[in-house]
Structures are given as C-alpha cells and as structure tokens.
Amino acid sequence: MIRRLYRLWPNPRLLARLWLLTAAQAVLQGLMLALLVPVLDAVVRPEPDLAAATPWLVVGACGAAMYAVLSIIATPVGFAAAGALAAQLRRRLMRHVSTLTLGWFTAEHKARLARGVTADVGNAAHLAVTIGGPVITSTLLPATVVAVTFAVDWRMALLLCVIALVAYAALRRAARIAEIAEIELERAATGVASRAIELGQAQPVLRAAGHADGTPRMRAALEDHRETYRDGMRRARQPFFVYTGVIMGGFVAVLALAAQLMLTGRVGVAEAIALLVLAARFLEPLGNLIDLIGALRALRNQIVRIEELLATPTLPVPAEPVRGIETAEVEFSHVDFTYPGGDSPALRDVSLRCRPGTTTALVGPSGSGKTTVTRLIARFFDIDAGQVRVGGTEVRELDPGVLLDEIAIVFQDVYLFDDTIENNLRLAHPEATWDELREVAAAARLDEVIERLPEGWHTRVGEAGAQLSGGERQRVAIARAMLKRARIVLVDEASSALDPENEAAITQAISNLGDDPARTVIVIAHRPATLATADHVVSLDGGRVVEAGTPAKLLRTGGTFARLSRQYERSRHWRIVSTAP
Structure with a gap:
C-alpha cells in the first residue's frame, strides 16, 4: 500500500514525513512502556526504593517530552499533507486526461472522471493522512510491545505473537469482505451521481413530462445504493464479531498466563503487573484495526480506480512528431x-x-x-x-x-x-x-x-x-x-x-x-x-x-x-x- 501511494503521488515527501513522525511516535510509546519494569520493581517492594526509580522516571519524562514535540510537529504536517496531496494528484490526473483521445470522453467515462477527480482523489488524500497514521500506530506499537515483552518474559511474548497471527487471519477475511462491499457501493454511488447529473441537466424535459422530482432510473439508482449499503453492512457483521472475539479471547488468555506465571513464582508481582500493562497496550491498538480496515480497503480501492484512470492509454505519439503543416488540405x-x-x-x-x-x-x-x-x-x-x-x-x-x-x-x-x-x-x-x-x-x-x-x-x-x-x-x-x-x-x-x-x-x-x-x-x-x-x-x-x-x-x-x-x-x-x- 505504501509503495502504491508513493508511486501515485507526484511529490510524496509530505506524506513520508508524516508517516515517519507517526512511526517514531509509535516506537517511542512502546519503548517507554519498557520503563515500567524497573520502575515497578523499585516501587512494588516492602520498602520502596525511590532512588532506584528516579533515573527511569527521568528517562520517562524525557520520552514524554519528545513524544509531545513529535505530536506538535506532526499535526500541522498532517493538515498540510492532506490538502497538498489532493492538489498534486488532481493536477496529475488533469494533465493525463488532456492527453487522452477525445473519443474516450463518453458519458460513462466522464462520470467516472468526475468521481475520480472529486471523491476518489479527495478521499484518498484524506484517508492517507487520517487513516495512515492510526494504521501505522496500530501495527508498529504492538510490534514494539512484543519486542519489549520478550525482554521481560518470552512465554508472554510468544502468546502475544499467537494472538497477532490469529487476529491477522481474521482481519484478512474482514478486509476481503470490506473491499468487495466498497467496490459495490462505489458502483452504486457512481450510478446515483450519473442520474443526479441527468436530473439537473434535463430539468426542462423532466418538468414537461411531469417527472421534475426524479425519473424512474433515478429512483432505481437510489434504491440500488440503499440495498447495496444494507447488504454490505449485513455481510460485514460476522467478521467484525469474529475479530472482536479473537481480541477478547486473547485478553482472557493473557490474564490466565499472567496469573499462572505469578502463582508459580516464575515472575514477580512487578513483572506480572508490567506484563499485563504491556499486553493491554498490545491488544488495544490491535483491536482498533477492525475499525480501520474498512477505511483502509476503501483507500486501496480508491487508489486502484485512480491508477486505472492514469493507466488509460494516451494518444500514440511518434518519437519525433511533425510539428507543422503546409496547407489545410x-x-x-x-x-x-x-x-x-x-x-x-x-x-x-x-x-x-x-x-x-x-x-x-x-x-x-x-x-x-x-x-x-x-x-x-x-x-x-x-x-x-x-x-x-x-x-x-x-x-x-x-x-x-x-x-x-x-x-x-x-x-x-x-x-x-x-x-x-x-x-x-x-x-x-x-x-x-x-x-x-x-x-x-x-x-x-x-x-x-x-x-x-x-x-x-x-x-x-x-x-x-x-x-x-x-x-x-x-x-x-x-x-x-x-x-x-x-x-x-x-x-x-x-x-x-x-x-x-x-x-x-x-x-x-x-x-x-x-x-x-x-x-x-x-x-x-x-x-x-x-x-x-x-x-x-x-x-x-x-x-x-x-x-x-x-x-x-x-x-x-x-x-x-x-x-x-x-x-x-x-x-x-x-x-x-x-x-x-
């Protein structure tokens, strides 16, 4: 997905800067969680050792300050990126369209172009910024937490890896259904857009015929869009519940393992608390992916539709075209x-x-x-x-x-x-x-x-x-x-x-x-x-x-x-x- 976005936008530097800042924030969050072990180990004692915890708390404060600085930098970059990416891509599309054979501009293609230049480009730029960041966080943060957990207890780390694999399989199924539903919904939306343009352009004819409030084709397009939306929501319910069940089941497994490790004396109280916090920070962003997957697949489909427009064959031009004519014959x-x-x-x-x-x-x-x-x-x-x-x-x-x-x-x-x-x-x-x-x-x-x-x-x-x-x-x-x-x-x-x-x-x-x-x-x-x-x-x-x-x-x-x-x-x-x- 990232490679396709890079190929798509003429100048993706703003997007790269935003994603690098987001990735740095995600990794920093995970590394800061590692400070829990020495801090808790110093505090959760019969006689707390504040002197031992102080250096780690200072490191944590520095990390929090660095995280705040990254957030302050990333916010304006995100706002600038969304507008700049949309403007860049629209200009690229319009330059490409100007090289197409004029016979390409049928009613169907013009409707597709209008949707591409407005909805697809605008939504792709918006989602690349607003969805790209959370997706990066929801993948890099759990990965960093797993790495930190391996340093605390390898058994808990392996359990988190198993949960991630099962969640990935459930997420892929949900993603396939979301992708199909988005494609069908876009088809229905394009049909509504075409009929709406027709409704506006043909008002004199429609009023003369007594159909000013819409033609049967318009009403059929609206009904098709409604049914398509309902069908997509109906099909998305099962994978959503399955994925949610995997996350909840993973949390129960984490609690059981943490309790077993602590009761058998394999980890202390401080390590058990740290493991539970790490597991919670692992599962929370992982659970958010099911809410992001629909938007992520919508972004992918929008990229595909824009790529298809950009891949439309242009007028073949010889390497050295003739640049003038003698007469008008x-x-x-x-x-x-x-x-x-x-x-x-x-x-x-x-x-x-x-x-x-x-x-x-x-x-x-x-x-x-x-x-x-x-x-x-x-x-x-x-x-x-x-x-x-x-x-x-x-x-x-x-x-x-x-x-x-x-x-x-x-x-x-x-x-x-x-x-x-x-x-x-x-x-x-x-x-x-x-x-x-x-x-x-x-x-x-x-x-x-x-x-x-x-x-x-x-x-x-x-x-x-x-x-x-x-x-x-x-x-x-x-x-x-x-x-x-x-x-x-x-x-x-x-x-x-x-x-x-x-x-x-x-x-x-x-x-x-x-x-x-x-x-x-x-x-x-x-x-x-x-x-x-x-x-x-x-x-x-x-x-x-x-x-x-x-x-x-x-x-x-x-x-x-x-x-x-x-x-x-x-x-x-x-x-x-x-x-x-």
Missing part, C-alpha cells in the same frame, strides 16, 4: 473505422479530399458516417485502416497539439461556459484585441445578438449558455472558431432545428468562414440554404461515399443528394392544418 484514403465496442464499421473504404479555400458539405441519412468523418479529422479516434491526412501529413504523425491548433470545431450542441460572451470568445485567442473581437462578431452575425443584450459583451451566458437561444449559441461558437484563426473548421449541423432568422444568420456566418482562401471548411448540413454555400458535396450512406461533386452536378445526377434535397424542399412547404370543426 484534408484527405481520406480508403479509411475503415469501427467505434470501440461497436459491432459494425462506421466507415468503409472512405476516400475524399477537401481543398483549402473551399467549403465541403457532408450529407446523408442519420448514421451514415458524417459526424465520424469530422471526429477522425480531429483525431478523436484512430482509424483501423487507410490514412487520414491533414496538409499532406498523416494525422498520427502530427503532434496532437499542432493538429488541434489548426482545427476549430462548431459542435451541434454548443457548450458555453458560465461567463461573459467576451470571455467565451477569448478561449480561442486570449490576447485578441477588441477590433478582432468585433470583426469576428460581425462575420458570425453575433453583433446583432450583443446589441440586444443588456450588458453587451459583458453579459453572462449562464451554465452551458442557458441564457441564450440555440441559434445565439451557434453564433458565439462560430465567432469563436473564426477568432481562433484555425485553417480547418468543422461544423456539425449548426443550422439544424433553428428558426428561419437564425438559420439565415448561421448560413451567412458559415459562408463567411469560407471566405479565407487558406481555410478549409467542412460542414455537416441538410438544409438547402446551407448546402447552397458549399463548393463541394460528399454524400455518405452506410459508412460509404456514394457520390461526390458540386451541388449543381449532383442535383442533375438524381442520386442521394438530389433525393435529400427534394425531401427538404418539400418539407419547407409543410403546414399544420387543424381539422377541428
């Missing part, structure tokens, strides 16, 4: 790709080319592979076969930071931080001037939104941009992409489900993105207005490219693109007609 060459855990390929033998200065529209039915294409360009995942090249270089040969610097992404579900519009844009370019901010706002048609807002650029957008409409959030995202000055812009169905005014604004903003002759724009779109701004169209179906060409050419061929265009054109004229009398 994007090319797929016979690409095959299946999502991790997927049953069928998402892309099959896909080849396409998007040249700088052009806007390429990806079209096709749901599940045809459009979003997958954009994810592979940004290297959210690595492909199974073929090549994805950016600027003529295979993306796996590029430095990941360089690749993402060249790419700006406008997601379908735009996420904005609970900050001002200005600061949400400055994420892309913190040093941007006000002229640059106003320029991209005008190009993205965001300036119209800013003029309407009460505090203009300094208006806070709320959590995830909740204070803005969907179309307004899209404009912020497009302005942010423009401000980044990335040479490759990926737009994922930005105009879907928007009102006509916002659709027109977003369409114009996408068109403005393509004005830069050095920039490559790839947009997933179905709306005719958006498709009209494209220079090139790639139609996908079933993970394959079924046709590619200019919009005019594909309309004449009567293929997939022409069929989708006719469907959307007809849908524009649909009207809801009331049939009520």
